Amino acid sequence: MIITGLLCGALLGFVMQRGRFCLTGGFRDMYLTKDNRMFYALLIAISVQSIGVFALIQMGLIQFQAGEFNWLATILGSFIFGIGIILAGGCATGTWYRAGEGLIGSWIALFGYMGMSAVMKSGALSPVNNSLKGISTPTNSIPATFGLSVWPFIALLALITIFLVVKQLSKPKVFIPSLPPKRKGLNHLLFEKRWHPFFTAIxxxxxxxxxxxxxxxxxxxxxxxxxxxxANILQYLVTGDGDKYLNWGVFLVLGIFLGSFVAAKGSREFRFRAPDAKTAVSSFSGGILMGFGASWAGGCSIGNGLVMTAMMTWQGWVSLIFMILGTWAASYFVYVRPRASAKKKAAVYQTTTA
Incomplete structure (x- = not known):
């Protein structure tokens, strides 16, 4: 049964690569260009999962316990994670699928992310990782906090998502010229046609x-x-303890890499691309911050931003908010401030040479 993790991950990697489902770029563009499409796409994915998962729970097919809400660790860790994904050029899942495209910078970020996650979870920094766990509230479930059923919250999320999506789709479309298709039928749809972010989100x-x-x-x-x-992959490679570290989740992330590789090869987008020294350092530093922040927060942009939000937990939605704030803060120092400084220097130069 563990092989199903590989198959599920391959599906996710294929879909995310072909649909360019990048939450890092989406959160960044909300701030830089006021483009909210990828955020709306995330809301679609959350809504679809939430409706389905709670239907399965009601049918008794799966179980879920929200647990307690480690609010301080979630806030700090998510903000740090948001900074890290800007420096790394991709979130945790984005780094895995872009590594499958042959992007060496993503490999570098991935090593930093895996290494720091392992150090935080079972290494020298495990006391740091656990230091804020005692600062928590006993109830993590949002519906339980208000003593209500989960379905009104799911309905509210679905209605907000539908409103935002319809509003976005009603905007005038910008015509983007494209080359005539070189493939036909399913081959064209899978590997050549541009996927809409909302279709990808479903x-x-x-x-x-x-x-x-x-x-x-x-x-x-x-x-x-x-x-x-x-983190388990690295711990397995170091210890060789497959019984402890090899599980469904490990095969899931390996499947993401595999599915992305297949999609990139099929669409002729796979090629090895080496970063310059500055980008390599930024990618590795971002990976370290990602591993540190995600460990503290109890999840990354997928674990918290997609899954725990769908489960209607405080951890998921608070994490998503501070993750976005972290990306905006990093975007200011990485993109906005350098551009403003460059414009100022250019203006001074023009004044002095006039």
Whole structure:
């Protein structure tokens, strides 16, 4: 049954690569260009998963316990993670699928992410990782906090998502010229045609839903998750303890890499691209911050931003907010401030040479 993790991950990697489902770029563009399409796409994926998962829970097919809400660790860790994904050029899942495209910078970020996650979870920094766990509230479930059923919250999310999506789709479309298709039929649809982010989001939501019963069938009571499985890969390579570290989640993240590779090869987008020294340092530093922040927050942009939000937990939605704030803060120092400084220097130069 553990091989289903590989198949589920391959589906996710294929879909995300072909649909260019990049949350890092989406969060960044909300701030830099006021483009909210990828955020709306994330809401679609959350809604699809939430409706499906709670339907499965009601039918008694899967189980879920929200647990307690480590609010301080979630806030700090998510903000740090948001900074890290800007420096790394991709979030945890984005780094995995872009590594499958042959992007060496993503490989560098991935090593930093895996290494720091392992150090935080079972290495020298495990006391740091656990230091804020005691600062928590006993109730993590949003519906339980208000003493209500989960379905009104799901309905509200679905209505907000539908409103935002319809509003976005009603905007005038910008014509983007494209070359005549070189392929026909299914081959064209899978590997050549541009995928709409909202269509991609529906598929991501369905894969996230599929992950729940497949994972729980192996005894892993959770859905999609990236940080702990990524750390487990490194821990397995160091210790060789397969019984402890090789599980459904490990095969999931390996499947993301495999699915992305297949998609990139099929669409002729795979090629090895080496970064310059500055980008390499930034990627590795971002990977370290990603691993540190995601470990503290109890999840990354997928574990918290997609899964725990769908489960209507405080951890998921608070994490998503501070993750976005972290990307905006980093975007200011990485993109906005350097541009403003460059414009100022250019203006001074023109004044002095006039």
């Amino acid at each position: 598929l991501v939501g369905l894969v996230a839903l599929l992950a729940w019963p497949l994972s729980e069938a192996t005894g892993r009571m959770s859905g999609l998750g990236i940080t702990t499985p990524s």
